Amino acid sequence: MTAALAWDDFRLVKAISDQRGLTQAAERLGINHSTAFRRLGQIEAALRTPLFERHRTGYVPTPAAEEMVRIAARMEEDVLAFTRRIEGRILSPAGELRITTAASLLTGLLTPILAAFCARCPEVRLDVVVSEQALNLAKRDADVALRATNDPPDTLVGRRLATIAWALYGRSDTDPGLPLSAQRWVSPAPRLGAAVAARYVQERTAPERVVLRLDTVQGLADAVEAGIGIGPLPCVIGDRRPGLVRLSGPEPELAAGLWLLTHPDLRRAARVRAFLDFVGDAITRERDAIEGRLPPQRTETISTS
Template sequence: MAPPLAWDDFRLIKAIADHRGLTSAAERLGINHSTAFRRLGQIEAALGTSLFERHRTGYAPTPAGEEMAQVAARMEDDVAAFSRKLDGQVLAVSGELRITTADSLFNELLAPILGRFCARHPEVRVDVVLSNQPLNLSKRDADVALRATDDPPDTLVGRRLATIAWALYGRAEDGAEAPLAARRWVSLAEGTGAAKVARYVAARAGPARIAVRLDTVAGLAEAVEAGIGIAPLACLTGDRRPGLMRLSAPEPDLAAGLWLLTHADLRHSARVRAFLDFAAGEIARERHLIEGREPLSAPR
């Protein structure tokens, strides 16, 4: 009979299976490589079976390793669900609040809102995760997400706060007279989570006139201001920069919903509820900017 296994044993096997190697798995768990190597050997010895095949390209789980990793995943889900339910019962506006959003939304919208929220609720410690790819709120990667999306996950609850308008922008000093067909463009890469922006540029510029591709929305405005080329920008970003001007009206095909989301188990948590209500009220005051209701000739 195999000896009982600890939760940390399952976590290690899952991390190795996820990362296909010891080094990344050890970093994920906050341990060193030699500790991970030693623990894996101890687990395999205790079970009397090999959990991974060692290759030059990495660690491939055996059927036993795959099954242990799947058990660990189910255990993680159960632990996360239990943690969410406990947090949902906390009545005090205090403790850690983990928020995820894209870098561009943080820079242009969320940062000042967080400043005012923290001043009002000093007992809340905010942890911000900037990611252009959505994190898994079901696994407690974050408590709250501010996302640009037209299709929020069914597992989350929240509210649509506004429609993020996008338009085409160039440098004000370059004017609007030059035909778009003669201009160079800046584009987003396809895998950034804003694929429709990349498709918009590709349809109008073609590969020959795309000077630079970026993997982050936050860098688009800087690239346009630097004179690299013209690009679609969220109006919230472009209209605030005196050195830029709109070259088009807001493009309906580029619009996206702005959602404030959390997991259903957390919506009654006092700190989550306090942030959701506060952020929604603050964002409502910025809605005219988010939705691009500035005339093309507005002074800058």
């Protein structure tokens, strides 16, 4: 008879399969390489079957290992679901709360709101993950997400707080008599998730007039402010930089929803509920700025021909 397997055995096999190697799997699990090597040998001996084929490209799982990986994935999801349900029953706003958002939303909007929330709920410890990519809330990469999107995942719950308006910006010394097509431009990189904004630039100028592409909105605003070229920016960022002026009104094709999201199992957790309510109300009060309602003196007219 084979020996009984422990949960850690399944975790190790899954980690090796995911990472395609022992060294990376050991680092992920917080153990050293020799321990991982010894434990894998013990598991294979207990099962009396090899779990991985050793290739130059890494460790390739055998059918037995693939079955263990599937079981480990189900077990991992069950543990996460149980944790979310238990945390959803906690009544007092306390503990760690992990938030994910883009750098532009953090510096352009969220930071002062976080400061006010920390003062209101001192027992909640915030862990902010800045990422342009959407993290997986179901796997607890984050508890709450503030995202710019028109298509939030069906697996999450939350509220649409505003519509993020974008417009074309340049420095205050931009020559308004120079047509758009003759201006120097900076453009979002499509890999930023801003394919629509990149296409907006492509439709308005020749490729050789695009002198710089960037993969962060914050970097794009810095480039426009430095005078490298004109470019599209969210109004909540561009309007708050005194050296910039709008060269167009808000562009409907660039607008995106601003969503505050969490996993359904966490929405009743006290710290999550407190954060959603506080931050949602604070951002709603900033809706005019987010949606680009700007006094007339901050806008310049520029020729499109």
